[in-house]
Amino acid sequence: MSAETGKIEPAAVVKPSGFVILQIVLIPVIAALNYVTGVIINILKLPLFMDTWATMFGTVVAGLWVGAAGGFLYNIVMAFTVWGLPAWVWGFINIYIAIITWVFWRIGWVTVKKPVKLLVAGILVGVTNVAPVTAISWLVFGLLPTYAGTAPIYAAILATTNSMLWASVGSSIIAEIPDKLISLILAAVVASRMPARFTLGGRPS
């Protein structure tokens, strides 16, 4: 409330004293949202992971390091609870996702106002994500198929090429592009519905 005019001021948080605290509190929320999305996907029986959308969303509304930390923390928590220790390395994928989302957001592509650019950004996130996913799959999981949805594709490519590497790359492409595209669209849609007071990351130039 403004003392001079008596009007209600807009509640936009630009740099309040508790700015850092808000960012820190947002990190577990992002991690938990990534997890709960898995529950939603299970309810709706959708053939995707969607466990990086909150990382993208966090990057858009609160900045790069909040999105990256939230995404990485999600993988740490999952590795220490249900996925098993080696799964913590997937956290690097979340960091990569946060960085690339931040880049696209800074150039103004992650917005529902520019659907074509949003679409292209989503596809590029998915395509470029194949390289780190394959690297981790090779180094930590022995290139095994870990996702039932793409196992038939993995098996088909393996039968054709006799190479687990190509099978892993091929099945990653099939899984990653639609997953990251829909995740980015979802992040942009939800971010567009956010009240300005919670948008801590500022607006793209």
Added chain:
Amino acid sequence: MKILFFLWISVFNYIFYDLYLSIVSFLLVLTLATLARIHRFVLTILGVIVLPIIALGVLVIGGPFGFPHNETPLLAFDLFGFKVGLFLEGTVYVSTWTARLAVTITSALIAYLTTHPSDLAAIMLKSRIPYKFAYAFLATIQLIPILTNEISTIYQAQVSRGLNVKAKLIQRFKSIIVLIIPLTLGAINQTQIRAIALESRGFSAPVKKVMLRDPRLKTIDYLSLLLMAAGTIFFIYLIMTRGLVPFIQGVRYIQPGG
């Protein structure tokens, strides 16, 4: 100590490429889970995560075209001149990876489910982990069940308003929006309240943080430490004398990435 055990057994399981060693480790952690009376939960989690991986992996990698090193028939037979069935190399490869996964998941669950969250926070602070990270980690663990309950309520509310979860694929994709937006807005709304609560308790005050609980090592912890030290010496001896595949012999699968 339980966290240390989890790290210790996980690291050694990933150093060795031996199915027998992984199976023995798995039986050990499963026994500990049974003693801690969390075996039902552990087995449920393993059923959800590990079982599909081993089933898929054996079918795909253990098959005739699945693995470049497949040569020894396990359950294979000839069909019109082609060998069909499972092969030893691929099956052992998949079994080793999934056994490792099962060991780490079980030991992590033992550490997580049998440790009080306050003890976990105190241990993290004692380990010189920044308290902001400790807070974020513990808050995530606490938030997950809260948000899961919330999404259940939102889901029921949306179903009562006509949300159809058995609709066509495109329609189901659209349904994500009506579930996620209220969930996210609710969660984000609470962050401000949580931030105020934290600040009022001196979260960012420039003073040394103290904990109400102060977990200390007991006799059983020292005994466990001794056993882990002995195990480490034994494992180092195994590596030096028999390599990274000390027990299982004659199977060509010992290459990361195939």
